[in-house]
Structure formats: C-alpha cells, structure tokens
Amino acid sequence: MQQTKEINALFSLIDDPDDEVYQTIAEKIVSFGKGIIPNLENLWENTPNAEVQEKIEMLIHRLHYNDLTNDFIEWNKNPYHDLLLGALLVAKFQYPDLHTTPVLQDIEKIRRNVWLELNSYLTPLEQANVLSSIIYNYYNLKGIEISYNHPDDFFLHKVIESKKGNTITNSIIYQVLCTQLEINAKIINIPRQMVIAFFHSDYDANSYKGHPQEKIHFYVDSLTGQAYSHADIENYFKKISVPPVASYFKPMSNQQIIQVLLQEVAKCFTLPSNQYKQAELLALCNLLDS
Structure with a gap:
C-alpha cells in the first residue's frame, strides 16, 4: 500500500497521549486491512520511541488477527474441516507469516514412506505397527x-521442525496420516489423554447406535506409538476412578480437535503482558461452536 496524505496523518497521531484519540486512530488504521502492514513495519523501523513501537506492533497484530479470524470462519464453513489446515491456522496465530508448503511436504514424505510399507493384506494392528x-x-x-511454558510445542510446523510434540500435536499428525492413507483411526478424548482408536472399517460415528468401544480394535498412544488393548484402557479408567461412558470412545470431530488445540495454546498466555492473546485464542475457539 502506497503512502497517502491520510495514512501519513494517521501515523503522525499514533503517539497521541489521549487514549480516546488513539483508539479512534487505531480503528481507522485497522480498517485499511492487512495491506497497510508494510507501511506500519516501515514506520516501526523509523520510530525510535519504544512505546510507539509497541503500539505499532499491536496494530500489526490486530490486522493479522482479523485476517486469521476470517480464515477460521471460512475453515468452519467448509464441511470437510481439513484437520491439517486447521492446525496450521492455529500456528499462524503466533507465526502469521508462516509458509505452509514445507510442512505439507514433510507430511507427504512421511505418508509416502508409510504407504510403501502397507498392503491390503495387513491387519489393523500390522498397519499401526x-x-x-x-x-x-x-x-x-x-x-x-x-x-504451558512452551507454546511452540502446540504449533505444528515447530513440532515438525523439532521432531518433538505433545499428545495433542502428535495425535493430529497421526490422524492426518491415517486419513490420507484411508485407515479408519481417529482421535478420542478420554480423560486427561488424547489417544488414537483404530476402528473397524465399517464403523461410522454418525450412524452407529451402539457403544463405540464395541467397534474399536485397539488404541495407540500418540506420544510413543505403543498399542494398548481394551484391558489397558479399562485399567486406566479404574485408576482415575472415572466411568468409561460411551462419549469418551466416540471419535472427536476435526472442529473439536482444533478447539482443544486452541484452548490448550490459550493456557500458555496468562501473564498480564500477553493475556490478550488468551482472550483472542478463546474467541477463535468459540467461533467453531457455530
């Protein structure tokens, strides 16, 4: 976006000490959309005042956040709710300039390596292995x-880069690969855990009326890749003194998975200086309810 007299006039008032004046100026600047970001970045580079630089940083963040909000609205409208895209949108909250192509390429490399080892004669357990x-x-x-001291653990591109992920991000990677390989394995959200359940090939969560556990072969721990039996899961429920109700064994929708990811990332931002990020992440989470 080129400099104009109006933009220059607005920029000259960013350091106005009157908060009401500043808020009016800020709203006007944000109304230009993300095209004004290069102008703001140039202004930041040529501004020696740290307080004004901080105001400029917040304006750039607001512009990126508005753009991300629109991306989440579009993602939510799409009936497919691509899980990989949803997880990368979460990463764009903290890394708005993220290039997703390298992540997609890395996932494709893993998928291809798995695909080369699979054949139609393998049992579900052999597929999991x-x-x-x-x-x-x-x-x-x-x-x-x-x-919650390491937000990068929740951002998929950082997990791919470091090859270290928590139960949520590893589960997402595992499910994405299963979906791409047409393996009927889904994330279930048993208490205090996220595990992958390998369902019978004919199981459809939308039409099956019985207890979903009846249609599960076994479970996989996304932290280690270790397979667990029904007895292992039953013992876990006994250990935590929680009844194994049917809802814990039903596959989570992609929207629910991304909501959990947003809620968990939000817990990383509790300091007064960054608490606004927590509110923004939870607002994105609430968007997915509709």
Missing part, C-alpha cells in the same frame, strides 16, 4: 509432556 515404526523410529518423532 508400520505407522508407528515410520513415525517414531524412522522419522524420530518424540513425545513430550504438555508444558
């Missing part, structure tokens, strides 16, 4: 405990 061997041994993805 191939997946886990490629993901955790060949590709070397590691599982780490959830830490």
